[in-house]
Amino acid sequence: MKPLSLIIPVFIRAIAVIFLSCSSLDAALHITEFMANNKESIDDEDGDASDWIEIFNSGPESVSLDGYYLTDDSGALTKWKLPAIEISSSGFLLIFASGKDRRDPAAELHTNFKLSGEGEYLALVGLDGNTIVAEFGSGDDPLPAQFEDISYGIMQGGGLTPAVLIRSEQEVKVLIPSNNSLGNDWTSFEFSAEDWQSARMGIGYDENSTYSNEFGTDGNLGNDLNGVNNSVYIRAIFEVNDPASITELILKMKYDDGFVAYLNDTLIADANAPGGLTWNSEATSDHSDNEAVVFQDFNVTSFAHLLNEGKNVLAIHGLNGGITSSDMLISAELQGKKITDPSLGGPGYLAIPSPRGYNGDTFEGFVGDTQFSVDRGFFDE
Numbered sequence: 488m489k490p491l492s493l494i495i496p497v498f499i500r501a502i503a504v505i506f507l508s509c510s511s512l513d514a515a516l517h518i519t520e521f522m523a524n525n526k527e528s529i530d531d532e533d534g535d536a537s538d539w540i541e542i543f544n545s546g547p548e549s550v551s552l553d554g555y556y557l558t559d560d561s562g563a564l565t566k567w568k569l570p571a572i573e574i575s576s577s578g579f580l581l582i583f584a585s586g587k588d589r590r591d592p593a594a595e596l597h598t599n600f601k602l603s604g605e606g607e608y609l610a611l612v613g614l615d616g617n618t619i620v621a622e623f624g625s626g627d628d629p630l631p632a633q634f635e636d637i638s639y640g641i642m643q644g645g646g647l648t649p650a651v652l653i654r655s656e657q658e659v660k661v662l663i664p665s666n667n668s669l670g671n672d673w674t675s676f677e678f679s680a681e682d683w684q685s686a687r688m689g690i691g692y693d694e695n696s697t698y699s700n701e702f703g704t705d706g707n708l709g710n711d712l713n714g715v716n717n718s719v720y721i722r723a724i725f726e727v728n729d730p731a732s733i734t735e736l737i738l739k740m741k742y743d744d745g746f747v748a749y750l751n752d753t754l755i756a757d758a759n760a761p762g763g764l765t766w767n768s769e770a771t772s773d774h775s776d777n778e779a780v781v782f783q784d785f786n787v788t789s790f791a792h793l794l795n796e797g798k799n800v801l802a803i804h805g806l807n808g809g810i811t812s813s814d815m816l817i818s819a820e821l822q823g824k825k826i827t828d829p830s831l832g833g834p835g836y837l838a839i840p841s842p843r844g845y846n847g848d849t850f851e852g853f854v855g856d857t858q859f860s861v862d863r864g865f866f867d868e
Contacts (some may be wrong), residue, residue, distance in 0.1 A: 515546025516555075516574075517659045518611050518621040520640030520837060520846055521584070523602035523633035528789055528840040532595045537585035538602040541640070541842055542611065544574045545831065555620070556612040557582065559600045565616045567598040579731055579843045581792075606630040623834065628868040631852065638840040642832030643734075653725050653801060653821035656687045656703045662720040663712050664766035673720055674802040676795075680722050689741060689818030690721055690805065697776050698816045701741065712815065717769035719805040721817060729802060730794035731844045735824040736787050738801075743779035743816040745770030745806035751793045752802075756785040760806060770806040779816050791823070792843040 520541040522528055531537045540557065544550050553571035557713035558564050572592040574580045580596075588599035602609065607630060623639070624630030633639060660683035662673070672678055687703030692713045699707075712719060727733070738748060738756050745759030761769040805817035826845045835849025 498796050513613055513618065513620045516552075516611060516620050517543045517545060517641065517831065518541040518609065518623065519579075519643065519831075520634070520638050520841065521602065521609060521623070522638040522840060522842075523584075523607075524604040524635045524637070526636050528636050528638070529792065529842050531583045531585060531597070533587075535584040535585065537544060537587075537597070540582045540584055540598070540602075540840060542574060542580045542582070544576060544578050547576050549573045549575045552580070552703045554614045555774040556616060557598055558610050558612060559584075559602060559607055560595060561608045562608070564610065564612045564619075566600060572596075572597070577731070580788070581843050602633075604633040604635075606632045615713055622653075631669075632835075634853070636840065637844075638837045639835070640846055640849070641829070641834050641836055641845040643826060645740060646669075647734070647824045647847075648827050650823045650825040651820070652727060652799075652823060653723055653819060655689075655818060655820050657723050657725070657819075659686065659689055660684065660722045660724075661686050661690055661706075661708070663708065663716050664718060664720055665716075667766040669720075669766070671752075674724070674749040674800075676798065676800045678722075678800075683720075683722070688723075689816055690719060691743065691815040691817055693814040693816075695813065698743075698780070698814055701730070701780060701816055701818060703818075703853040714810060716767055717807040717810055718765075718767055719817065720817070721803040721805060721819075723801045723803075723819065725799055725801065726797055726822070727794050727799055728796070729825075730791070730796055732826045733791045733823045734788070734826055734841060734845050734847045735839070736791045736794075737822045738785040738787050739782040739822060740785060741779055741782055741816055742774055742805070743776065743814060744772065744774045744808035744812075746817055747804040747806070748785075748819070749802040749804075750787070751792055751795065753790065753793055755787045756795075758783075759808075760804075764804060769810070770808045773808045776814070782820065786839075788839045788841070791841060821828075834849070 525536045526693045551716045552569040555569045556565045558566035570590040570592040582596040584602045585597045586601045587597035589597040608624040613618040660680040662683045686705040747757040747760045807815040
């Protein structure tokens with residue numbers, strides 16, 4: 488049997504290792520973003536625009552959140568206990584602050600409380616139910632009022648670099664539908680378009696030569712489309728590495744006369760599109776030839792969370808202005824900005840929400856209403 492003097496130091500060292508390990512894990516966890524007045528940024532599984540909280544692991548190893556807590560009350564730190572779920576290195580976890588109280592680690596997570604737009608307390612609490620791992624709205628630093636669809640969090644905007652996800656001559660699959668048998672199935676990633684025609688952007692036809700330089704290889708569909716249908720289906724498969732690093736996402740479109748665009752089966756942008764799309768829908772108005780050859784930007788950053796690691800699909804329902812139209816054009820690019828240095832910065836508002844993704848720069852507040860010494864009206868002098 489070892490002398491007591493030898494056992495005690497070993498025991499103390501073991502406690503120190505455990506303590507340091509827990510402290511290291513806690514230090515890697517952050518509440519990087521939350522939204523307390525959600526209207527359109529993202530919906531939960533029930534289709535509700537619930538408020539949400541994002542947790543980020545900045546450490547080199549995955550962390551189990553089993554036994555951690557989230558709270559909106561500094562006087563009740565163990566308000567909602569996280570389930571046994573792991574968050575990977577440089578990974579994000581999105582939790583809806585809906586009051587629905589759902590803790591199944593294999594499903595969408597929902598706290599038992601909602602956030603207040605008036606500016607309240609929010610904290611991630613450690614395993615002991617007492618240690619504050621991350622917080623907003625402490626007594627010395629009250630949280631400011633929150634605004635509709637404006638998130639709040641900490642900056643992660645270092646080292647931005649351009650990212651081109653779909654180029655103007657992207658290889659695509661094209662179908663001129665002859666009936667509505669596909670429904671909306673063709674917009675999903677799982678749909679197989681192997682028997683569709685292969686081509687490169689842009690896609691359409693022209694009885695003259697206005698768009699001759701816009702069509703890619705096999706993109707001029709000629710009489711296969713001209714006078715046959717107002718609609719054409721286009722699918723572009725593309726790959727993304729580290730989708731969480733995408734902080735800006737811009738869909739660039741050339742179109743004559745309209746379109747509806749889907750990212751991984753979710754509608755992200757449209758122009759001149761009717762409600763209740765069918766296989767032969769036409770655009771609701773014309774888009775002139777001069778305008779059609781210039782890319783129009785659609786900021787779809789709020790949909791960046793839909794990007795998958797690896798393969799993704801951009802599906803476009805192209806719309807012509809009428810069956811007798813002399814031309815049609817659909818061409819697309821998908822560009823963004825990617826963070827190469829996700830170092831953490833100071834707190835503030837975020838102009839573009841990025842649930843499950845790195846934040847951009849933060850800002851402190853909004854310009855107040857302009858006040859004039861003399862109110863508006865009519866004056867003789």
